Amino acid sequence: MKSAIIVFPGSNCDGDCFHVLSEVLGQPAEYVFHKEKFSAGDFDLIVLPGGFSYGDYLRAGAIARFSPAMESVLKAAERGKLILGICNGFQILLEAGLLPGAMMKNRDLKFHCHDVYLKVGTADSPFTNLYLPGEVVKMPVAHGQGNYYADEDTIERLKSENRIAFYYSDEKGRVTEKANPNGSAANIAGILNEGRNVLGMMPHPERCAEEILGNADGKKLFKSILEYLEGRSKIGKIGRS
Amino acid sequence: MFKAKINVQFKEGVLDPQGAAIKGALNHLGFEAEDVRVGKMIEVKLKAASLEDARTKVRTMCEKLLANPVLEDYSFEVAEESL
């Protein structure tokens, strides 16, 4: 499993993703600078890391999506390569149209950095196959603009197509208003594209993938990807590609 | 040189957290604000061949970058700037 981590100007979780993929999972990973195009064939997984690309000026992710590397990301997505956008990476995927909807400022207008509980919405994806559907996991969030918005039809579609990967929930898995840290529609914390090869999520699995950090719930996400790519996952092969 | 004043606002029906907060604060200060919407006002000075050309350019800017069609509407005015 070889990963590319795209470095946008202002990315700041690129090193964290690199660390998890290479040190914790022991898999090869490379940084790709936003000014470079790359060949989708060279990588199995493309990570759009968190941070503040272009300072989040104008709108989070709005400027980054025009970078040359994103052209390659679009092509790779089309070819069914796995794309994982975390936090700012999710915002970029939305702006680029690879995922539906948009992000707004958190409803209390404050940046939120703390652990949240997530209910796994679907285990039927390359990213979540090691989780159980409905399983509750803990992950840190750290964002000021994680208030997911989409019109009702889109939300309905995401639900009916089983594309909501994670919901903000309480410790017991109840998807309540109180457990929603930012005002996201339907408590959405992460969604898949139609082909299920693109995942965008606000919480940071790379920040909770090691015991020393007190929580390794996020490691399963990266391991799911590995399982999938090595053909061992219970979900078999998705979509085209 | 042309100068465009571009106004980007949330679509009708999108709940604007910043507007809601300001409304709360205004009412707390004793004003009777019924509705508050916060948008962006972006002023761009640009080169273009003509006013028409400038208008086309500004529209493209808005569609490509300045407004997010999922959430936002935009409107603008363009005027020629004398140096």
Next chain:
Amino acid sequence: MFKAKINVQFKEGVLDPQGAAIKGALNHLGFEAEDVRVGKMIEVKLKAASLEDARTKVRTMCEKLLANPVLEDYSFEVAEESL
């Protein structure tokens, strides 16, 4: 009911990092933007006794809350709204 359109902008000379980033992006996209400044456009619907009263109120809002006098200037228009 009155409707105010309030425009809040950085004072001359104050660094506008957001404007600079947008300018960069526009030029990257092939536009010839010379200068970009980003401000806020705040629309407030408010109750007031008269247009005059509404103007006074909006001015006070700006001074107390909506604009930061250290860094920002404001301007506004008020109109009466028919229901």
Next chain:
Amino acid sequence: MGRLEEAKKLGLTEEEYNLIVRTLGREPNDVELGMYSVMWSEHCSYKNSRPLLKKFPTKAPHVLQGPGENAGIVDIGDDLAVVLKIESHNHPSAVEPYQGAATGVGGIIRDIFAMGARPIALLDSLRFGELDDPRVKYLFGGVVSGIADYGNCMGIPTVGGEAYFNDVYKDNPLVNAMCVGIIRRDEIIRGKAQGVGNSVMLVGAATGRDGIHGASFASEELSEESESRRPSVQVGDPFMEKLLLEACLELLKEKWVVGIQDLGAAGLTSACAETAARAGSGIELDVALVPRRETEMTPYEVMLSESQERMLIIVEKGHEEDVKRIFEKWDLFAVKIGEVTGDGMLRVLENGKTVAEIPAKSLAEGAPVIKRKGRKPAYLERQDLDCSKIRMPENLGDVLLKLLGSPNIASKAWIYQQYDHTVRTDTVVRPGSDAAVLRVKGTKKGIALTTDCNGLYCYLDPYEGGKQAVAEAARNLAVTGAKPLAITDCLNFGSPEDPEVYYQFEKCIDGIAEAARFLEIPVVSGNVSFYNESSERKIFPTPVIGMVGLLEDVSKHCTLAFKKPGDLVVLLGVNTEELGASEYLRVIFGIEGGRPPRVDLDREKRLLILCLKAIRQGLLNSAHDVSEGGLAVAIAESCIAGNLGFKGKIRSDIRPDALLFGECQSRIVASLSEDKLPALMEVAREAGVEVTVLGRVVLEHFLIEVKDSRGGSKRIELSLGEMAEAWSKSLERKVEG
């Protein structure tokens, strides 16, 4: 107007002016006068404080860089070193809280990467007036979001700090930011302009008219007039700084980089004068080459601008294009503005014509030291508080709840949850404990970070207060399992021209120096902020101590949370009857008085040794130092953090409120499994520290009984829920309510 008059208007004294004339051998022109006035302001020259700062112990075998550079550096083994520095941004934050705090964070980060280090953590030490005041609320909210937005965007976790509220800070909030970086020992870079003919380059943001005379602004009291000078406030651009950081770190790997210096207060003037003075060289530059954001800037404005996010780089001649290539990658410019000369002069040209010419050493180091004499303030003479006149409250449970809800003790989550404190995936112990712990990737090690100072103690006894700040910081590190390594200090005081303030300053320094020496923790960097007063109030003397400690094995760290029902809860150290200066007296009786608790440094040292040993040997399940609010609050905090209760009995003849809420020093509340008690006793005996069993960790009840030898007793009985409620929501309610 005569030159001298003009000099005075710029804040220079007649004596200083005469010295300038003597140094130059002529009258200074406008540009020169402006340059002198900022460089010789207190903020840049430390002219009021330099002799006293010499009292600090600054040397130790692990110190690689002491005071005098952009930041201090200490060795942590494995070829790695930690870089640390704290700085104030009080005055700018009082005028424009959001930008003031943001640019404060930006500035301290630049100090760290100017040494070649990767910044890995931020801390913020805050003091504000009481939150009932709307303006205070505005300032506080603005400062917190300014710090958040800057640090978060940079991707540097803000892992700790303090927040204290008291009316004395109403007009002059304190905003101190600390940054810590990590560097390979062999990659340390210094801010020196060496090698005649080498190129001096300016990189980062374009220069505007921001913050001209900011440094002198920070060197005077806040007044109506300074309010009206507001436009000089700078705006921070964290995105630009992030690019600058990455570009600089990439650049600094190159062997042909000679020196680097951030542009902070006094902008280009200071950066050039300091780098040249450190190397004993000169610099000649042409202001016409400086990229600008605004038109028609004069040489004066260019030299004094405090536009943020800029750095000065000195490279070997011939490598200018290499520098440009690296900065272009990050969409930044790099421009050669001048070169290093051998004549020791800072020569400023405009299009080839000389507009200023000053010996660099005179600018950077030549400000005449001002010798002042302190006078013991009258309030210190009539201070003794007769605690026997204080009636004991009926219900000590209510007292505990009130204390837990005091913003000075209550949870600071409202603040630190707005700070990204988990980015970089090193944060092993997050904010909310006594000190943050970060792992050091690639090693087994960890570092612990804290900032501490109790301004009320320092006010009521500057010497003891100074000592206590160091002792408490060390204790906060020790309870995580970290051995204290180094101090960076931020000395926030009123006007040094006031002999009583000067007295406070001198005594605080004596106390800090004494404790640092005794506990063997060198001071490696710091900052002085004077003139924190308005016509109505002076702040408490507030010498904030930032401290870094080392854990040899980060997996053996300890936290304050109780872990297991059934564990024994013990007190390490002894209780003494000291009620003075306590949060208890302040909150319950409105008294800010009495003698602050004494620190017996010998006792403190033994306690630190015991705590470190016990944690290293894996004896303790939790450890928490006793500070504001005393023993009862400390136990309650360990309960709330662990979501567990406590049941215990304490036998003592100290009056119950003093026992429970007095803030006597050198105490730690720890919990451990019962079978480890003999081993702990053994280590404690060796260290010479008393250990008392206080009770046990239980599921949810909270019960403390106090019994004296005459059969008297008092009790506190509460539910965990009500304590947690009082503690966790209080600050949020104050700010948002």
